[in-house]
Amino acid sequence: MITNLVLATTLALAPSPGFSWSVQPSGPDGPTGRDYFSYSAAPGDTIRDTVGITNRGAEKMTFKVYATDAFNTSDGSFALLTADRKPDDVGSWIALAERTFTVKPGKRVDVPFTVKVPENATPGDHSGGVLAAVTQQETTGGGQKVNVDRRIAARLHLRVNGPTTTALKVDRITASHEGPLVGDRTVKVSYRVTNTGNIRLTAKAHVYAEALFTWPQGTAADREIPELLPGSSYTFTDEITGVLPAGPLQAAVRLTPADPSELTPARLSATTRSITFWAVPWVVVGAVAVVALLLLRRRRPARC
Known part of the structure; x- marks a missing residue:
């Protein structure tokens, strides 16, 4: 029996021996130096961009590329929905012509995608990410085989034009x-x-x-x-x-x-x-109590 396991999304290099890759905004001539995707658009607009996926490992790797929505975890960290959860915000607005890519060691593939902003999109920020995932079969200490899904993403922020509330x-x-x-x-x-x-x-x-x-x-x-x-x-x-x-x-x-x-x-x-x-x-309470006690004693009438 093989169990599927999805590791938490990371925005750094994958920590697996022999497997290392990066995901970053790119363009027709390669990476553009952007740290993440950032757009400002109106409802109904279409945005075209490119994500670059670089195989930094020593073996050929096959990636599944897709987009999803972002959220904040309980400790305030930026995170992305796991693969088994369907996005309903900006992640669902992103379309890729292809979703599976095999990349040789030391090489990069530039994957074009489009963002179609719905006509009824609400004003403000919509955050997500474009991910490259690798599924590897590993064996646990108990001998059970598991499919481990490791993911790396480039963040994506899109601000829909209209009234904004900063609060x-x-x-x-x-x-x-x-x-x-x-x-x-x-x-x-x-x-x-x-x-x-x-x-x-x-x-x-x-x-x-x-x-x-x-x-x-x-x-x-x-x-x-x-x-x-x-x-x-x-x-x-x-x-x-x-x-x-x-x-x-x-x-x-x-x-x-x-x-x-x-x-x-x-x-x-x-x-x-x-x-x-x-x-x-x-200290003050104690001092007041002592003074009050002394005054009380002084006021007591002398006994004959």
Whole structure:
């Protein structure tokens, strides 16, 4: 019995001994230096392009070439649908005249394809990839034969003309703190970022804490938010160190989005969300309790 196994899509060279290949945008005269396919088009447009597949291994290889849709994984990574899932977005708009190619070692094949944008395509970004897959039969440690499908892709981003919405939203935020009773605390802030617009976005996140009267607390955290496709979410956790337990505190996340395609000329507006939590100043509470106890004792009438 032979089992089919599809390995997760990778955008690097395939990690199989003796088998190595690359997939990149190409043209009539070979690779064009583009890192990925990027287009701007109107509904009804047709785009013609070429993908280059290079056999970097020592043996002849046969590739299955096809296109599919992209999505963000739970950790925010860019990924493509597995071969057993049918695309219903930009991957279904791409047509190739041929799908199977045999390439000698050290050689490249340039494969033309067309992208037909539907008349009813929605404005905004549509992301996918053009893949070259190789199926190899391998034997497991238990002696079972499996067909392993390894894939490498060139990313493809297509922006359909029309109204665009650029919106990143922090739709969930929590804050907790830990540390000694006396001294500074560490505040952990977890927050989920969702792309509620219709174009892919990256962002810079600034995570900070404040006490009453916007008194800055601790050392803020900064991070780069990876590219999020429309409708995708990812949860991050950052730490703010050196926070004084000053009673009611506010933890906040400020997102400054950016369009990685550079097709949006205007500067995008930042958005901020915050949450209030308590970091009890036990030293102060203890001191107040001691003072109160002493005052209470002083006020007690003397016994005869």
